[in-house]
Amino acid sequence: MSLVGEALKQLMRKPSTLKYPSEKATPPPGFRGLPIWDMKKCILCVLCQNACPPSAIKLIGKGQEAKVEYHLDRCIFCGECVDACPVDAITMSGQYELAGSDRSIMVLCFGKEKPVIPVKNAP
Amino acid sequence: MGYASTIKVPFGPQHPALKEPEHFLFECEGDIVVNVTPRIGYVHRGMEKAFELGTYSHDMYLAERVCGICTSAHTTCYTQAVEELMGVEIPARARYIRTIIAELERLQSHSLWVGIVAHEAGFDTLFMYVWRDREVVMNLFEELTGGRVLHAINTLGGVRRDISPDAVLKIKGGLDYFEKRTKEYLRVIKTERTFLKRTSGVGLLKPDDAASLNAVGPTLRGSGIRNDVRVDDPYIAYGEIPFNLITSDGCDVLSRTVVRTEEMLESINIIRYALDHMPAGEIRVRAPKNAPPGEVVSRVEAPRGELMHYARSNGTAKPERYKVRAPTLANIPSLCKTLMGVHVADIPIILAGIDPCFACMDRMLIIGKKTNEKRYFTR
Ligand code: SF4
Ligand code: SF4
Numbered sequence: 001m002s003l004v005g006e007a008l009k010q011l012m013r014k015p016s017t018l019k020y021p022s023e024k025a026t027p028p029p030g031f032r033g034l035p036i037w038d039m040k041k042c043i044l045c046v047l048c049q050n051a052c053p054p055s056a057i058k059l060i061g062k063g064q065e066a067k068v069e070y071h072l073d074r075c076i077f078c079g080e081c082v083d084a085c086p087v088d089a090i091t092m093s094g095q096y097e098l099a100g101s102d103r104s105i106m107v108l109c110f111g112k113e114k115p116v117i118p119v120k121n122a123p
Numbered sequence: 124m125g126y127a128s129t130i131k132v133p134f135g136p137q138h139p140a141l142k143e144p145e146h147f148l149f150e151c152e153g154d155i156v157v158n159v160t161p162r163i164g165y166v167h168r169g170m171e172k173a174f175e176l177g178t179y180s181h182d183m184y185l186a187e188r189v190c191g192i193c194t195s196a197h198t199t200c201y202t203q204a205v206e207e208l209m210g211v212e213i214p215a216r217a218r219y220i221r222t223i224i225a226e227l228e229r230l231q232s233h234s235l236w237v238g239i240v241a242h243e244a245g246f247d248t249l250f251m252y253v254w255r256d257r258e259v260v261m262n263l264f265e266e267l268t269g270g271r272v273l274h275a276i277n278t279l280g281g282v283r284r285d286i287s288p289d290a291v292l293k294i295k296g297g298l299d300y301f302e303k304r305t306k307e308y309l310r311v312i313k314t315e316r317t318f319l320k321r322t323s324g325v326g327l328l329k330p331d332d333a334a335s336l337n338a339v340g341p342t343l344r345g346s347g348i349r350n351d352v353r354v355d356d357p358y359i360a361y362g363e364i365p366f367n368l369i370t371s372d373g374c375d376v377l378s379r380t381v382v383r384t385e386e387m388l389e390s391i392n393i394i395r396y397a398l399d400h401m402p403a404g405e406i407r408v409r410a411p412k413n414a415p416p417g418e419v420v421s422r423v424e425a426p427r428g429e430l431m432h433y434a435r436s437n438g439t440a441k442p443e444r445y446k447v448r449a450p451t452l453a454n455i456p457s458l459c460k461t462l463m464g465v466h467v468a469d470i471p472i473i474l475a476g477i478d479p480c481f482a483c484m485d486r487m488l489i490i491g492k493k494t495n496e497k498r499y500f501t502r
Contacts, residue, residue: 002310002311002314003248003252003311003315027265030269031265032270032275053180053181053183054184076184076188077270077275078275079269079275080180083283
């Protein structure tokens with residue numbers, strides 16, 4: 001009985017939940033979502049690769065051809081790569097709908113020419 | 124009564140009342156439990172071995188994943204152990220930020236638990252309200268650290284993100300609301316008849332038993348014993364912050380609930396004090412890559428009780444041995460004692476009463492059939 005007042009008040013209120021997926025929450029700035037590489041800035045120092053705890057980052061190629069192969073299925077969204085980068089080439093976007101059931105499409109390639117080249121179809 | 128024999132009731136590993144796979148075998152005489160045999164090890168993840176394979180800086184993230192609810196308790200304990208091995212002194216501001224995050228986590232974890240216990244008591248209305256208000260703390264985490272569950276804020280040598288003056292105001296605003304709500308829920312817990320009937324006098328654990336069976340955390344404090352690592356062996360900034368140690372001597376599920384709810388109010392005061400007295404300055408110092416040979420035990424008061432980490436280094440960048448003793452493991456013997464003589468219908472709420480986190484504590488024992496050789500795998 002002690003929650004009756006609370007329940008009555010609730011009648012006048014909006015629901016506390018959102019109707020996902022038609023309504024989506026906006027993550028606050030600083031949210032650790034999908035990391036994005038800006039290869040125009042990258043100096044290929046491999047610091048991000050070394051800092052990454054689950055080895056989700058692999059730098060391949062040299063010079064203009066260099067690419068960052070990012071394994072979304074391994075990433076734990078810790079943000080160590082962002083902290084490690086000396087030229088701020090990595091930013092963590094607010095993207096959070098990254099779940100999938102197929103690991104083979106969860107490899108993203110960031111290259112110099114085109115900013116984002118999904119290996120197959122990005123999630 | 125005259126029951127010819129006892130019946131064995133298997134409980135788990137997959138059971139609607141358990142959130143994680145674990146097995147208990149109850150021997151019952153009629154409706155009364157007369158013997159309990161726990162069987163643990165279903166969610167053993169081999170994490171201690173994984174610690175030995177990673178470097179100190181990478182293992183931080185492994186420590187964070189030992190438990191999904193007390194992530195920062197584990198990282199605080201890990202960083203404390205490794206920093207001592209390395210001889211790193213963290214800046215004062217970092218100590219305060221770690222304390223604030225640890226206490227916010229206690230709020231989050233205890234309110235999660237109050238919801239679960241209300242649900243087990245069949246009082247789902249309270250469960251819904253408590254979990255709605257828990258979102259306030261989760262949203263604060265999201266703003267402060269960038270993650271709702273895995274905060275990734277502690278690091279070797281300090282913390283990774285500062286708390287800005289804006290964020291201080293936001294935390295205080297959130298806490299004001301949360302405090303109001305928690306006081307309301309404390310009133311409901313203490314007065315609501317349906318809840319009292321299900322929890323008062325249920326799951327009695329005498330102070331003597333709690334102490335001799337080495338219960339920890341709110342389970343121990345719910346039996347009236349004053350024991351809290353934050354007070355007994357202050358770490359991070361707890362030595363500089365005045366706060367009360369909460370105990371309750373009902374020895375039942377109700378007093379465990381009251382201890383946790385009052386602890387939430389105390390945590391709110393700790394956070395307020397820490398926000399007001401946070402020294403300015405650096406938040407992080409550089410930690411070396413390697414740790415000189417040595418060994419260390421580190422203790423923190425996780426929301427569920429005393430958490431212990433042990434590390435041994437050999438001069439390289441990777442630990443030679445790492446061991447984790449999660450609070451749930453320490454509470455299993457006293458839990459079995461508590462379960463003796465209860466009604467079968469009370470099992471779920473008593474189990475939930477210790478706030479079990481089985482995956483954190485799982486151990487494995489392999490016995491060679493022929494040689495009778497025994498091998499333990501911890502964590
Ligand atoms: S966020 Fe962490 S896990 Fe993900 S790529 Fe960066 S360093 Fe690796
Ligand atoms: S740390 Fe930055 S600059 Fe270095 S390789 Fe990674 S993205 Fe490029």
